Amino acid sequence: xxxxxxxxxxxxxxxxxxxxxxxxxxxxxxxxxxxxxxxxxxxxxxxxxxxxxxxxxxxxxxxxxxxxxxxxxxxxxxxxxxxxxxxxxxxxxxxxxxxxxxxxxxxxxxxxxxxxxxxxxxxxxxxxxxxxxxxxxxxxxxxxxxxxxxxxxxxxxxxxxxxxxxxxxxxxxxxxxxxxxxxxxxxxxxxxxxxxxxxxxxxxxxxxxxxxxxxxxxxxxxxxxxxxxxxxxxxxxxxxxxxxxxxxxxxxxxxxxxxxxxxxxxxxxxxxxxxxxxxxxxxxxxxxxxxxxxxxxxxxxxxxxxxxxxxxxxxxxxxxxxxxxxxxxxxxxxxxxxxxxxxxxxxxxxxxxxxxxxxxxxxxxxxxxxxxxxxxxxxxxxxxxxxxxxxxxxxxxxxxxxxxxxxxxxxxxxxxxxxxxxxxxxxx
Amino acid sequence: xxxxxxxxxxxxxxxxxxxxxxxxxxxxxxxxxxxxxxxxxxxxxxxxxxxxxxxxxxxxxxxxxxxxxxxxxxxxxxxxxxxxxxxxxxxxxxxxxxxxxxxxxxxxxxxxxxxxxxxxxxxxxxxxxxxxxxxxxxxxxxxxxxxxxxxxxxxxxxxxxxxxxxxxxxxxxxxxxxxxxxxxxxxxxxxxxxxxxxxxxxxxxxxxxxxxxxxxxxxxxxxxxxxxxxxxxxxxxxxxxxxxxxxxxxxxxxxxxxxxxxxxxxxxxxxxxxxxxxxxxxxxxxxxxxxxxxxxxxxxxxxxxxxxxxxxxxxxxxxxxxxxxxxxxxxxxxxxxxxxxxxxxxxxxxxxxxxxxxxxxxxxxxxxxxxxxxxxxxxxxxxxxxxxxxxxxxxxxxxxxxxxxxxxxxxxxxxxxxxxxxxxxxxxxxxx
Numbered sequence: 001x002x003x004x005x006x007x008x009x010x011x012x013x014x015x016x017x018x019x020x021x022x023x024x025x026x027x028x029x030x031x032x033x034x035x036x037x038x039x040x041x042x043x044x045x046x047x048x049x050x051x052x053x054x055x056x057x058x059x060x061x062x063x064x065x066x067x068x069x070x071x072x073x074x075x076x077x078x079x080x081x082x083x084x085x086x087x088x089x090x091x092x093x094x095x096x097x098x099x100x101x102x103x104x105x106x107x108x109x110x111x112x113x114x115x116x117x118x119x120x121x122x123x124x125x126x127x128x129x130x131x132x133x134x135x136x137x138x139x140x141x142x143x144x145x146x147x148x149x150x151x152x153x154x155x156x157x158x159x160x161x162x163x164x165x166x167x168x169x170x171x172x173x174x175x176x177x178x179x180x181x182x183x184x185x186x187x188x189x190x191x192x193x194x195x196x197x198x199x200x201x202x203x204x205x206x207x208x209x210x211x212x213x214x215x216x217x218x219x220x221x222x223x224x225x226x227x228x229x230x231x232x233x234x235x236x237x238x239x240x241x242x243x244x245x246x247x248x249x250x251x252x253x254x255x256x257x258x259x260x261x262x263x264x265x266x267x268x269x270x271x272x273x274x275x276x277x278x279x280x281x282x283x284x285x286x287x288x289x290x291x292x293x294x295x296x297x298x299x300x301x302x303x304x305x306x307x308x309x310x311x312x313x314x315x316x317x318x319x320x321x322x323x324x325x326x327x328x329x330x331x332x333x334x335x336x337x338x339x340x341x342x343x344x345x346x347x348x349x350x351x352x353x354x355x356x357x358x359x360x361x362x363x364x365x366x367x368x369x370x371x372x373x374x375x376x377x378x379x380x381x382x383x384x385x386x387x388x389x390x391x392x393x394x395x396x397x398x399x400x401x402x403x404x405x406x407x408x409x410x411x412x413x414x415x416x417x418x419x420x421x422x423x424x425x426x427x428x
Numbered sequence: 429x430x431x432x433x434x435x436x437x438x439x440x441x442x443x444x445x446x447x448x449x450x451x452x453x454x455x456x457x458x459x460x461x462x463x464x465x466x467x468x469x470x471x472x473x474x475x476x477x478x479x480x481x482x483x484x485x486x487x488x489x490x491x492x493x494x495x496x497x498x499x500x501x502x503x504x505x506x507x508x509x510x511x512x513x514x515x516x517x518x519x520x521x522x523x524x525x526x527x528x529x530x531x532x533x534x535x536x537x538x539x540x541x542x543x544x545x546x547x548x549x550x551x552x553x554x555x556x557x558x559x560x561x562x563x564x565x566x567x568x569x570x571x572x573x574x575x576x577x578x579x580x581x582x583x584x585x586x587x588x589x590x591x592x593x594x595x596x597x598x599x600x601x602x603x604x605x606x607x608x609x610x611x612x613x614x615x616x617x618x619x620x621x622x623x624x625x626x627x628x629x630x631x632x633x634x635x636x637x638x639x640x641x642x643x644x645x646x647x648x649x650x651x652x653x654x655x656x657x658x659x660x661x662x663x664x665x666x667x668x669x670x671x672x673x674x675x676x677x678x679x680x681x682x683x684x685x686x687x688x689x690x691x692x693x694x695x696x697x698x699x700x701x702x703x704x705x706x707x708x709x710x711x712x713x714x715x716x717x718x719x720x721x722x723x724x725x726x727x728x729x730x731x732x733x734x735x736x737x738x739x740x741x742x743x744x745x746x747x748x749x750x751x752x753x754x755x756x757x758x759x760x761x762x763x764x765x766x767x768x769x770x771x772x773x774x775x776x777x778x779x780x781x782x783x784x785x786x787x788x789x790x791x792x793x794x795x796x797x798x799x800x801x802x803x804x805x806x807x808x809x810x811x812x813x814x815x816x817x818x819x820x821x822x823x824x825x826x827x828x829x830x831x832x833x834x835x836x837x838x839x840x841x842x843x844x845x846x847x848x849x850x851x852x853x854x855x856x857x858x859x860x
Contacts, residue, residue: 107793136730361502
């Protein structure tokens, strides 16, 4: 067990890699009542084409990572939610583009729930019958999102940006792809991606690190795993330009929703450089068009945007894109004004004072985030999978210069890498 | 269980509640202002915080106001408007870093209280009224907010079900007010509503962090320029029984998935001694993944992705919500009604009871780890007139028996069945 001190943050982190390859982190929060744990596999919706070591490459149906997440909760003796409930622990899970996370939160006996978490995720139980039954539930989940305008505009935009990269595929898949999934495919994906060496356990809360690690070691020692091999993840070459410059979706909304996307082309560095780029991009967006920028205020005064207006930078294996947008009375005018603001900022540069102020704000927001065990666990794992360290963020922010920010800004200039997606009630 | 307790005092008309703690990296501030929910003033009261966030005496331009927050190490500032019992509550929140983590020459808590006090009591003015351009712009914002409810069909169905169930009482109103009212509001009329609101609202200021009641009271007295007087009090909400027979409302929109929402009246509110029994009732019925609704509607029948019940304890209302295939309306409704019947018949397994209690107790314990959740929980006691500590509520929950939970069912009446469905006439047979 190694101990990492972060005196400026008043945090101490413990880390250990077990013999089977599982990486375990424990962050004690003295005085906290609850414990929050996430058990995460580096496997998400984009991993739909892969080659396990020594085997043939295979393509699997869209939505299978998410389907697997649903099915993990079923055990031969019943639903695992019940077992957590007996312990007074609430459990959940989520699937994103590049990872699947299982979690619980409890103010009860955390070590017991930790065993439950490790055991259920490491015990797949799929039958033809229980796989079939799940399809109805997932189809309703897909239908729920289909009626959700915010979801539609966001995924519509990613579909417009990407032609080949699987980030453009809905995380839950389609009704058709979900209906085609079999228990054999689920087991195959499970065996490939749920090996301990492809997973990270993060525990945060009012726990003792030594006791926690002893419990995890003991739990893992009870189980045997075949040696974990390398997983080759196969991605088709993504063109540098966008698939469509404009996409319009019809759905009843009170005002059109408009999102503008900017696609980056590779390479996409991992580790510290990747994290630094991500932070610089987010900082740039906030200076350029955040809620205390002059551009934001002008757009708001002209009734072109509302409080829903925002920005996002999203990056993962083989992709990175920026999103700017929200509800608007006039998508085309909003697009023109955002593009003009970008061009002007590239020409004139962003003000040093705004850059400094925004950086202080970002550091403050980061420190506030460290109050939340849920946010720490989620963000820590996200950074870890990218080869970075969440607790190093303040130093990285301090190392970012205005020129770094300008470099990120210039990437937004290429019209061939820009798409807009609009959701509106009428499509004339 | 809890080591820290709220210290309480008052500054003029404002009660002050301080939770001294060193567990968090921040100071968390909440200011609650409540007035009776009334059709005649719901809209101006909802509009006021939107205008207040546009500028103050010292920071009259919105951009200055926001830059100031950025300078305070990105202090998180926000507000919310909601209903609690028969009151319309405006809540301001401010979350700011403890000075210990940054090299600040000023006390960030003092700056936070100065900022919040000024935002509430010294707004930007022109010619003795609110700044006209802010009022006009925020009228549009509120209108857009109200209109946008329809964009989220889950929220829309929930609001519509509540509106139908409470159609003869003020609770039907949105906390955001009435869209039709907005065009009649002027900078002068809104300023008058605001002054009246400051005179009449019940104010509670909460601060959590490494500080004391004395310190907060001193700064609050200095920076909150509220009218003189004594702290006000809240009175109990009117709790209505369910209608004799449930009323069905079907609404059609261009949707793919149907939303089935049921409105029920429990006759029991937060201050009632049976409230812990009601919490357990709701937990067994539908609050958790082990609850009857989740198991029967989702897991056994595969009809839905979500199927749950939710309690509005301050008004004694219980709602059930599920997203289903439109053709499955009758089946889903039958299954939901069967679960209500099971509760009434007392068909509650020991396991269901023990799991529900464990989950409720866990939720209450977890509140201790979030400053804002602790504040919200404590404020529930203030607004309902019934102070219960988390420990007391936990003890009461532990003592609920299956019989007691089943006895609650006798009180619960189905009032409204609301179904949001598609525009296709021939798709399914729904009895309206």
